[in-house]
Amino acid sequence: MDDLRRxxxxxxxxxxxxxxxxxxxxxTFRQLLSSTADQLRxxxxxxxxxxxxxxxRMANVFEKFALLRSCVTNLDxxxxxxxxxxxDFIADHIMYVELRTRPRSFDNGAIPMSSYVEAxxxxxxxxxxxxxxxxxxxxxxxQTVDQAMETLKLxxxxxxxxxxxxxxxxxxxxxxxxxxxxxxxxKQMNLPTTIHIGELPDAxxxxxxxxxxxxxxxRLGHFNFRTKEQEQRVIKEQIPLEICPTSNLLTMKHPLAxxxxxSGLMDCRLSSEIFDLVQSFRITKEEICELMLQTCRTTAAIxxxxxxxxxxxxxxxxxxx
Ligand code: 6MZ
Numbered sequence: 282m283d284d285l286r287r288x289x290x291x292x293x294x295x296x297x298x299x300x301x302x303x304x305x306x307x308x309t310f311r312q313l314l315s316s317t318a319d320q321l322r323x324x325x326x327x328x329x330x331x332x333x334x335x336x337x338r339m340a341n342v343f344e345k346f347a348l349l350r351s352c353v354t355n356l357d358x359x360x361x362x363x364x365x366x367x368x369d370f371i372a373d374h375i376m377y378v379e380l381r382t383r384p385r386s387f388d389n390g391a392i393p394m395s396s397y398v399e400a401x402x403x404x405x406x407x408x409x410x411x412x413x414x415x416x417x418x419x420x421x422x423x424q425t426v427d428q429a430m431e432t433l434k435l436x437x438x439x440x441x442x443x444x445x446x447x448x449x450x451x452x453x454x455x456x457x458x459x460x461x462x463x464x465x466x467x468k469q470m471n472l473p474t475t476i477h478i479g480e481l482p483d484a485x486x487x488x489x490x491x492x493x494x495x496x497x498x499x500r501l502g503h504f505n506f507r508t509k510e511q512e513q514r515v516i517k518e519q520i521p522l523e524i525c526p527t528s529n530l531l532t533m534k535h536p537l538a539x540x541x542x543x544s545g546l547m548d549c550r551l552s553s554e555i556f557d558l559v560q561s562f563r564i565t566k567e568e569i570c571e572l573m574l575q576t577c578r579t580t581a582a583i584x585x586x587x588x589x590x591x592x593x594x595x596x597x598x599x600x601x602x
Contacts (some may be wrong), residue, residue, distance in 0.1 A: 285559060288566055290552040293376045295542055295576045298475075298523035299418070300449065301359075301382035301401065302349055303543025304366040312546065315354040323348060325578050335482055336453075345546055352408050356386055358402045366545070371411050373550045377580070380405075380476075381417035381447045383424075398435055402432055402442050416446040417475065420460060422450035429463045438471055441588065445473040445499065452480035455489045457496075464496060471587050473499035475523065479506040487511070487520040494520075500538070521579045532592055536579045537572065 310586070316318050323345070330341050353359060370378050372565035398416070412545040418436045420429040436443045446467045447462060457464075457476065467474050467527065476498045479490050483506075490511050493501070501519045507515075515522065521536035539558065541551050559569060 284389060286556050286564075288527075288553075289556040289559065289569070290550075291374055292555065292569065292573060294551050294555070294573060295538065296370060296375045296378040296551050297576065297580065298540030298542055299370075299378060299380050301365070301366060301380045302353060302362060303346070303546050304369070304541075305349065305353075305362050305545040306317075306378070307545060307548065309365060310349060310352075313358060313558075314348070314349070315352065319348060319352070329337065331401060339452060339481065342546070343572040346434075349546070350544055355359060356392060356396060356435070358398050359403050363401050364407075367405065367408045367412055367414060369544065370501055370551075371408070373552050375412060377413045377415075377577075379415050379417050379444060379578050379580075381419050381445075381449070383449075383567040384432055394431070394435060395438070398439055398443070398494050402439065405442070413551075416442055417445040418443055418445045419447040419449050420463065422430070422448065422452070422454040422456045424450075426459060426463060433463050433470075433472075436467070437470060440472070444584065445475055447475050447477070447502070449477045449502070452477065452486065455485050457489050457492055461496065463500070468496075472484070473510075473583050473587050475500040475502055477502040479504045482506045500579075502540075519543050521583075523587050536575060538576045538579065539572065 311323070312322060312516050314323060326341055326345050326348075330338060333341070353362065366380065367378075378573045380401070382471050384397050386392055386394050386397065398418070401416060405416070408414065416439070418432050420432050422477050431468075433446060436446050442572075446464070448457060448464070464476075465476055473495075476496070478493045479486060479502050486506055487508055488506055494511060494514055497518065498520065500523055501515065504515065504522055519536055521538060523538045523540045539551065539554055541547070541554060544550060557567060558564060559566075564572075
């Protein structure tokens, strides 16, 4: 067992779905919570997390996010979270990571959203010899269309360090339809997109899944709840999934990316996610290596589509070699 765990740890890995603030170390989170009341609330939320259904757990996680948002209040803190996140990923042998975050301003707009993005990108550059990192900008489901448009503009401004546009946030808020013009524009601009989909077991969520699939994003996040038809559609259209896969999806060789989501808040590592997967589905080391390569190929293919000018620099790999 130890050998397998070590193998999962040493394996060179790619992380494609990691929310920057969700990656915060627990120790840092507690340090940043200045009031005792907030610290006690976090303790209570930690205890409550184990009980309840999907809706209750989701509400718990989002209350934690709100607490987190209230305590990250300046650029130094966001630099620190970026630094620590990258160091944790480096220690877990991640070679390439796409961090995602919703840009925000501080001090009532005196520090604009562009400074937030730049602070993260500058921190990423400091680690470029140890880990290749890129940024995805997130639109939050509760935002207005104007705010989403502003995020899209920022994404365009910071390309190619920014590699995509994400839709995330509380899945109770079904707002993809509202943001469709923004995502259509992203598509026109050749900016890859990744959308959180199927996170809750309710009819509204299933209806929204169809709208999202009609849009055909570059990648999908989660996709835990879906109809059989939606599942078949994703398989047929080969839309890469950022999830912990089910065994049959694996055997179907559907493009997958195993990811952590919120490694700090949820206390997990990519290597432990892979280890759990290996154990649960009796996957061999060779199959795990193949999955990593598949993630790599998928990422490269999406990057190439958004930057066709680089195609001539790439020599296709003979899959039979
Ligand atoms: C949907 C999620 C999420 O942007 O402040 N986020 N959105 N589903 C999830 N799965 C449980 N996990 C994280 O990172 C934190 C934000 O990411 C989104 C939430 O909106 C959260 O506030 P940033 O760096």
